[in-house]
Amino acid sequence: MWSGAAFTVQIRPDGGLGLADRGTHDDVPPELVALAAAMGRAELARCTFHWRVPLSGRLCRVVLEARSEHGFDHVVLSGEPVDELPARLSPRELEVLTMLVVGLSNAEIARDLGITQRTAATHVNHLMLKLDAPTRTAAATYALDTGLICVPLPGPAAHYAHLSVGRLVAATDAPVTRRPRVPAPRRELVVGAALPLSGRGSDDGREMVNGLRLAIEEINAAGGVRGRRIRAVVRDVEVSSGASVETAFGSLIRDGVDVLTSGYLAAQEIGHELAAASGIPYLHAATSGAMERMVSGDPARFGRVFQVCASDTGYAPRFVEFLTALRDSGEWVAPSHRLAVVVKHWHGVDFGIGRARVDAEAQGWELDVVPVTGTDDGWTRAIATAVREPAAAVMIGSFFVDDAAAAVTALRALGSTALPYGIYAPSVPAFRHCLGPLADGVVWATTTGTYSDAVGHGFARRYRDRFGVVPGRSHAGLAYDRMQRVARAWASCGDLSDGEGVAAHLRAEPYRGVNGTYNFDTPSQTALGIDDHGDPSLAQPQLVYQIQDGRQVIVGGGPFRTGSFRVPGYLACR
Structure with missing residues (x-):
């Protein structure tokens, strides 16, 4: 049956559902999925028709477009309800x-x-x-x-054999085959990593590489995994380029790596598709609700894909929750009842703004969303728009250091009384190095942060001794934990080349690392996140930090807090 809602979704040649740009997977009728999957067999680039829903007789205008983007072949299936022909x-x-x-x-x-x-x-x-x-x-x-052609086709199918829609209907009966991956025997275990070594995000990429390297060195020094050493193969990836993602993943897969890893990618679905087709277990850190839906919507295809941090959909609601708690406790006097979220579009990212609007209204806030447009001074102009009317706080919706630094600089230049609230980017040491004293007082949140406990401090000390610098508070620890978790799964498998066995172990056992507890026993195989009142032995809270006198202090995160919020000096004197 069809829900009656409009939808636009990617359909793979095997009939699997990919990203949904409109609607949800539940809105897509299986009859239309079968037709979309047959586009390649019918050798069609585009097909349009009106589908008549069985029993109800409702009509849906359907457009099918075959696409091949960066090695990812799929069909974009769109459906619109038709009230009147x-x-x-x-x-x-x-x-x-x-x-x-x-x-x-x-x-x-x-x-x-x-x-x-x-x-x-x-x-x-x-x-x-x-x-x-x-x-x-x-x-x-x-x-x-x-x-204006009706499907199901009226009368015998033979009448329509020369029409594109007729060929499409006939092609739905053609079989689909998939070529299995045959792993090559090897003594070493190889981890493939697609990470930004140059260009945008490279400051963060170095953190990821160092965390991965430290974990491998420690595991190998302890005898490896059942006597087998681990080696990393790292490929540079431009995080905003789908072509670069395809190139990096293709190279790693051809090298026959045993596991794939990556940070965050704009074209994250390409990584998912290539990993799924290869059968190689894949652990990524995209913090993406869209990727969660992709995996949970097709567990048979994506059963070896894991997201090692909780979804981005909790960021904006946490922003509202944290500011509300500060206001209600008296720790901070809000200069207005208005909150602003300034967002730069990043494919597949959803900060949970819809839920945050509802939460804000319930707590007496007005929540405005301001998009960043353009490239040269986009953040400066968007911040100016966001604080044109007084704002109590501004959430900076970008994962990148340069974006977050530009936003904070603009707030200070405008003399705004709004509290800056970043997302993830201030975890990277380059943020404080770039801003210097301007970084002091900035509040920021992350779905995965390195704890300030004995485990976290021990990791930071070993990292500093090895690389001569202090690690950031997120991806260095995350990359370290990810490697340790994979090694644990390998050690528990009878056949180290058994990708499904590795995936099954990842799902079955929570793991406590320097960034908290990783629990992949969720429908989307995403590391379970919790609020401040949940059980930290089973999941990770979204930590809120504040930069105080150049130090990262956890001011929100249940039992992992290391200090209290401070009103920034430049705001306290106003």
Whole structure:
């Protein structure tokens, strides 16, 4: 059955559902998924028609477009509910018009629809008048140009064999085969990592590489995994480029790595698709609700894909929750009842703004969202718009250091009384190095942060001794934990090349690392996140930090707090 909602979703050749740009997977009828999956077998680039829902008779206008983007072949399937057909055609007239397209006579139409020839002629005359078509051929041409063709096709399928939609319907019965991956025997265990070594995000990429390297060195020094050493193969990836993602993943897969890893990627679905097709277990850190839905929507295909941090959908609600708690406790006097979220679009990211709006209204806030547009001074202009009316706090919706630094700089330059609240980016040491004293007082949140306990301090000390610098508070520890977790899964598998066995162990056992507890026993195989009142032995809280006198202090995170919020000095004196 169809929910009646509009939808736009990617469909793979095997019928699996990918990213949904509109609606949800539940809104997509399986009959249309089967047709979309057959586009390649029918050798079609585009097909449009009107689908008539069984039993209810409701109509849905369908557009299918075959695409190949960066090695990811798929079909974009879109459906729109149709309340009224063009020219006020009736559903029966749509069927008759479909039959005119293939040149059927009134007698043939009557026979196939089980109506009289006179009734068939009446339908033909009426639809020609409505379409202002002087001939049957003109009506048929209009139908082909506008997609006014009815599916299921009325009458025998053989009538429509020369039409694209007829070939599509016929192709739905063709079988789909998948080539299994045959792993090559090897003594070493190889971890493939697609990380930003240059370009945007490279400051963070170095943290990820160092965390991975430290974990491998420690594991190998202890004897490796059942006597087998671990080696890393790292490929540079431009995080904003789908082509770069395809190149990096393709290279790692061809190298025959035993596990794939990555940080955050704009074209994250390409990494998912390539990993799934290879059968290699894949652990990424995209903090993406869209990727969660992708995995939970097709567990058979993506059963070896894991997200090692909780979803981004909790960021904006946590922003509202934290500011509300500060206000209500008296730790901070809000200069207005307005909160602003300044967001730079990043493919597949959803900060949970819809839920945050509801939460804000319930707590007496007004929440505004300001998009960042342009490249040169986009953040400066967006921040100026956000604080044109007084704002109590501004959430800076970007994972990148340069974006967050530009936003904080703009707030200070404008003399705004709004409290800056970052997302993840201040975890990277380059943020404080870039801003210097301007970073002091900035509040920021992360779905995965390194704890300030004995385990976290021990990791930070070993990292500093090895690399000569203090690690950031997120991805260095995350990369270290991810490698340790994979090694634990390898050690528990009878066959180290058994990707499904590795995935099963990852799902089955929570793991306590320097960034908290990783629990992948969720429908989307995403590390479980909790609020401040949940059980930290089973999941990770979203930590809130504040930069105080150049130090990172955890001011929100249940039992992992290391200090209290301070009103920034430049605001306290106002």
